[in-house]
Amino acid sequence: MLKQKITLKHIAKELDVSISTVSKALKNSEEISRDTKEKIQAFAKLYNYKPNNIAISLKNKRTKNIGVVIPDIVHHFFTTVVRGIEKYANTKGYNVIVCLSDESFDKEVINMEMLANGSIDGFIMSLSSDTQLKNDYNHLKEVTEQGIPLVLFDRVTNQVNCDKIVIDDQLGAYTATKKLIDEGRRKIALITTDDYLSVSKARTDGYLKALSDNNIEVDNNIILRLPTMGMEEEVFKTFFEKSDIDAVLCVNEIFAIYGMRCVKENGLKIPEDVSFIGFTDGLLSKYANPSLTAIAQHGEKMGELAAEMLIQKVESEKEEETYQTKILEPTLIERDSTIN
Amino acid sequence: MLKQKITLKHIAKELDVSISTVSKALKNSEEISRDTKEKIQAFAKLYNYKPNNIAISLKNKRTKNIGVVIPDIVHHFFTTVVRGIEKYANTKGYNVIVCLSDESFDKEVINMEMLANGSIDGFIMSLSSDTQLKNDYNHLKEVTEQGIPLVLFDRVTNQVNCDKIVIDDQLGAYTATKKLIDEGRRKIALITTDDYLSVSKARTDGYLKALSDNNIEVDNNIILRLPTMGMEEEVFKTFFEKSDIDAVLCVNEIFAIYGMRCVKENGLKIPEDVSFIGFTDGLLSKYANPSLTAIAQHGEKMGELAAEMLIQKVESEKEEETYQTKILEPTLIERDSTIN
DNA sequence: CAAAAGAACGAAAACGGTTTCGTGTTAATA
């Protein structure tokens, strides 16, 4: 009892006209007489005719698909970006194909190659840590050389020419650090990851700049650098036991949560004794105890803008070689882990 | 300096052979002589020829795309499912098109219609709350009638014939409630949402069954039903102030976090005075203070299985009309919000 | 009343592949 999808050919045969006539009639072409058009349109509606997307894609060389390649999806920030992309893309009639690189260079390459062979009109992506570590961007260069538009977000590189959109991580860290300094804090710890992640580096820079602008000496003993994976709770404990600090800036929520727990276990109060600020305003910040003052990255906005930039490039005829980098300003969301 | 994608036609013209010969040579067909094959393959490799996915899709009537329609993506459980789907799909050479219904019936319908016109080989989806409320599943029936395989997960309905995969929510709630009873709790509160969500209903049933099996009388005063959206903190406060309870089962993490906060503010200790268990073992459960004993739903496993079921149907020739429903067992993850 | 213009439709190419079914050439066989 399968209702086979009906095609132009079926309609044409059934109504004894040519395929071209059917096609034109359904597009309300002036070429076709009112009578014929009505007849064809009625028939098409009756049998619920819908053109085949694949055939149209082949003809137009436009798929109306956007490829999104991200390192992970079980990740608050990336999901907000995807939501933003979806939101804008849908209003423009585009679908979103999501691929996960899983922080692996190889998977990133494979995914892009698959999609680049006609499946999508353009890419929106954030680099895997592995890629940033390898510092190899040939797969990105190849797609741009083929004329496929590419928008990089958050984890970007200046080694490839394309549109980019980032938040000003340095400014975010600067603002946060400044906020802590204004509270009267002087022994501000930083918990970050290895510097090969472009964002971590920028955040560290902002932290350092804020200290230097306020004549506070950098103390490398209260800067903790952790690998992205396999974060050991032990390392946290020893760090907080041996360090004399009155505030902590963390490059992500989880570091902040762990940090707050250690500090509380040491009998200190938040925010009276130690203030905390974390990057990435996600669920954890909101529901932490105390709730965490955070730097919001506006992922959804970022996704919307990325999609807008991409679709604009996809739909513009001219082969402009001008690329822009949009820089979004992060926002400090004050909660209970800092003194108001 | 655009490197245009090379096609069979280009290769054929360049090497002065026919398109068919090129096609066969690249597939290593026995029909073509060694010399010719080597020449063509070398040329193809040199110019990095890759067949156009769209053309192949049109010919084969197979897109190697899976459509995934979920209510939300900024949601831990759904993202773990998507990750599982991706993982399995990729090993089979499939790409994943993600569409968000945003809990809206209309968007769900629109998304499915778009994808059903040739863009995908099959659907994996979880119903929007709006759809479950409306109780209208014609859009699902239409795609199955067209012979497009469909796998429903988590939020399912028995009104449409297709493969399904759910966790045993009733069992999960039963296990959790039993655990609380075994701890010696007798005044066990339930915080849930409106029953039109299939999962909430099942969880409530499990809770009730556990009570009844253990001869504990149901007290409707300690059952709190909240709308999904716009959860008011006030409602929580009053509920916990007026209720005399010694344990709480929550159908999601956020309810649990809020609940724990209220309880602590009332000067009670967790788990000494009140135990907490929450559904959906996500970030919040893990990082809460105290960490939350939770019922894990194994989203990733669910995604993998869903993808496996779907792809098996997609690739099987025969039009079997036999559908299965897989039921996954949830697991209780014991943490610090219950007594060990 | 012949010629031009307009209306309504169809044939065919094109998008980029796959695949079936020839067909011409060479080598093996009787």
Added chain:
DNA sequence: TATTAACACGAAACCGTTTTCGTTCTTTTG
């Protein structure tokens, strides 16, 4: 030497559209 089989390749149909360029028939115009 005539016949046949094997080999290597090409023509063409096909997937489902869109679109250009005829073509036929009717109507208008000089």
